Amino acid sequence: MADQIARRTFLKAAGIAAATTPWLNRASSAPAGESKARPDILFLMPDQMRGDCLSALNHPAVRTPRIDGLASGGVLFRRAYTTVSSCIPARFGLMTGLCPQTSGVVGFAAKPIKTPTLPDVLNEAGYQTFLVGRNMHQKGDCGYQKSILGSTYVNGDDYDQFLKAEAPETGGIRKVIKKLGIDCNHWPAKCWPLEERLHPTNWIVETSRKVLADADADKPIFLTTSFYAPHPPLFPPKKYWDACAARKLPKTAHGDWVDWPTITTKGRDGGHRVLLEGKLLADAQAGYFGLIDHLDRQIEPLIAEFKARSEKAGRPWIIAFTADHGEMLGDHGYFRKCEPYEGSANIPMIFAASPELGIKPGRHINQPVCLEDIKPTLLALAGLKCPGRVDGVDLTPTLRGRDQEIRPWLHFEHSPCYSKAQAYHALTDGRYKYIWRPTDGDEQLFDLENDPTEEKNLAAQDACADLLATWRGRMIERLTPRPEGFVQDGKLVAGRPYKALNAGTL
Numbered sequence: 001m002a003d004q005i006a007r008r009t010f011l012k013a014a015g016i017a018a019a020t021t022p023w024l025n026r027a028s029s030a031p032a033g034e035s036k037a038r039p040d041i042l043f044l045m046p047d048q049m050r051g052d053c054l055s056a057l058n059h060p061a062v063r064t065p066r067i068d069g070l071a072s073g074g075v076l077f078r079r080a081y082t083t084v085s086s087c088i089p090a091r092f093g094l095m096t097g098l099c100p101q102t103s104g105v106v107g108f109a110a111k112p113i114k115t116p117t118l119p120d121v122l123n124e125a126g127y128q129t130f131l132v133g134r135n136m137h138q139k140g141d142c143g144y145q146k147s148i149l150g151s152t153y154v155n156g157d158d159y160d161q162f163l164k165a166e167a168p169e170t171g172g173i174r175k176v177i178k179k180l181g182i183d184c185n186h187w188p189a190k191c192w193p194l195e196e197r198l199h200p201t202n203w204i205v206e207t208s209r210k211v212l213a214d215a216d217a218d219k220p221i222f223l224t225t226s227f228y229a230p231h232p233p234l235f236p237p238k239k240y241w242d243a244c245a246a247r248k249l250p251k252t253a254h255g256d257w258v259d260w261p262t263i264t265t266k267g268r269d270g271g272h273r274v275l276l277e278g279k280l281l282a283d284a285q286a287g288y289f290g291l292i293d294h295l296d297r298q299i300e301p302l303i304a305e306f307k308a309r310s311e312k313a314g315r316p317w318i319i320a321f322t323a324d325h326g327e328m329l330g331d332h333g334y335f336r337k338c339e340p341y342e343g344s345a346n347i348p349m350i351f352a353a354s355p356e357l358g359i360k361p362g363r364h365i366n367q368p369v370c371l372e373d374i375k376p377t378l379l380a381l382a383g384l385k386c387p388g389r390v391d392g393v394d395l396t397p398t399l400r401g402r403d404q405e406i407r408p409w410l411h412f413e414h415s416p417c418y419s420k421a422q423a424y425h426a427l428t429d430g431r432y433k434y435i436w437r438p439t440d441g442d443e444q445l446f447d448l449e450n451d452p453t454e455e456k457n458l459a460a461q462d463a464c465a466d467l468l469a470t471w472r473g474r475m476i477e478r479l480t481p482r483p484e485g486f487v488q489d490g491k492l493v494a495g496r497p498y499k500a501l502n503a504g505t506l
Contacts (some may be wrong), residue, residue, distance in 0.1 A: 006204065026431035036126060038220040039316035042306045045224060045357065046295055047087065048132055048231035048337060049323035051346035053292050061247045064296040066303065067350070070321055073361050074352025075399050079368045079430040082325040084413040085337045085344045090324040090371055091136045095373035096128045097390030100413055101482070104501040107415030116387050119143035122222045125384050130211050133204035133226040133381035145223070147380060148207055150200055152177060152228050153184045160290065161202050163293065171199070181231045182312045187276060187335050189287025196237045201229050201291070205298040212305055217313055229295050230327070234239050234287025240294045240443050244316055245286040252276060252330035257460070263333040272418045276330035288329055317358050318381055320374060321350040326473055330454070338417040340426035340435045341454055345412060350400055357381055362400035366430045368410035369395060411478050415498040423498070434471035438486055441494035445471060
């Protein structure tokens with residue numbers, strides 16, 4: 001309660017109405033005509049989806065024609081990154097537009113939000129704001145007027161109640177998962193054992209469609225359809241499992257910098273280091289890719305009904321698609337997230353819109369962008385300004401085909417998560433990626449254009465010493481203000497504890 005009072009006080013000072021009253025009674029100060037002209041916004045957000053898992057990017061195993069359709073009708077940002085590659089901090093940055101260096105949310109720990117969120121601003125502009133599915137993993141509701149929640153690990157949430165009512169013999173989603181012998185964080189995979197209509201992905205889409213149908217047609221809508229897939233548990237319906245298993249599954253990335261003899265099929269370091277090979281790998285991939293194919297198929301009617309609703313009301317529409325972080329899926333001997341490598345840090349990001357909003361469709365952009373850019377971009381497309389500070393960049397000039405230097409390079413990081421050695425700081429300009437490990441000072445440098453799977457560490461090559469020094473200098477500049485003391489006497493210093501910022505559990 002103290003956290004909510006503090007946030008309401010902050011929002012009032014910022015001139016933003018806080019979400020404090022029942023959602024049906026929340027009134028907006030926006031004039032009716034003005035709010036009617038605002039575009040409807042559908043925000044599609046899978047959890048833990050890799051940026052390369054689109055058939056539009058020639059992935060060998062996934063089939064994503066509906067997501068590809070959004071990209072061909074909009075803009076795909078190929079070098080989109082999560083600035084902290086785990087769910088809590090990633091979603092904090094998404095909602096606030098603040099990078100971890102500003103907010104202090106640099107690891108897997110929640111923190112009260114005291115700045116206007118994306119839904120907060122839209123509420124004040126007359127929007128109806130809804131969240132369906134996976135929550136935003138924060139303290140509080142993030143400003144959504146109504147949340148209908150479903151996960152794979154919570155007893156008694158809206159989805160669990162639905163499943164118990166429709167299939168009481170299951171005892172709820174947690175018992176379904178336990179009976180299958182899988183869990184919400186690891187690589188074992190099985191087929192969904194019940195009717196497909198009972199799958200959490202189906203429920204999230206059907207619930208979102210109902211929200212669309214029941215919402216006030218005279219007011220613009222911001223609907224966040226938030227999936228748990230393809231995050232484990234890896235349990236797609238059988239037809240999607242079978243289809244993916246029959247395709248050519250990709251090889252995992254094998255970096256020349258990995259100490260392979262120390263990694264086994266049993267896993268270590270809290271379950272994030274594991275050697276996935278043979279049937280173990282094939283099952284994990286069929287489960288993971290199958291969940292993506294299933295999600296892609298399910299969103300088709302939701303997208304069609306969303307567009308039709310907007311067109312009937314005479315409003316523009318926007319569809320945004322992204323994920324909070326990716327999944328290593330065996331690359332370099334890792335599973336799960338919290339790593340700076342492409343599998344974990346690179347995410348899909350697509351913006352599509354109706355023609356009157358001026359987006360130039362069908363382009364792939366290789367400049368680095370991040371989750372913090374979503375808030376200022378969606379608000380700009382809706383004709384609204386961001387109150388207070390944001391670190392994210394308004395991408396509308398790029399979306400509309402104009403020249404825009406979005407940023408010279410992007411910084412992303414994570415405090416210790418599953419192990420202390422896992423902490424990292426990384427920089428990328430879309431071509432090169434530099435990684436510094438604050439635990440032991442290890443450095444890596446990759447050429448993403450010529451080595452997209454990051455298998456060759458250029459930091460170990462004498463011929464790249466000048467390039468390495470340039471990137472190290474940029475990291476020194478970026479980390480100099482940090483209170484942990486990562487920079488001393490103009491040099492990077494390893495072994496400094498994450499004590500001054502909200503760094504997680506270690």
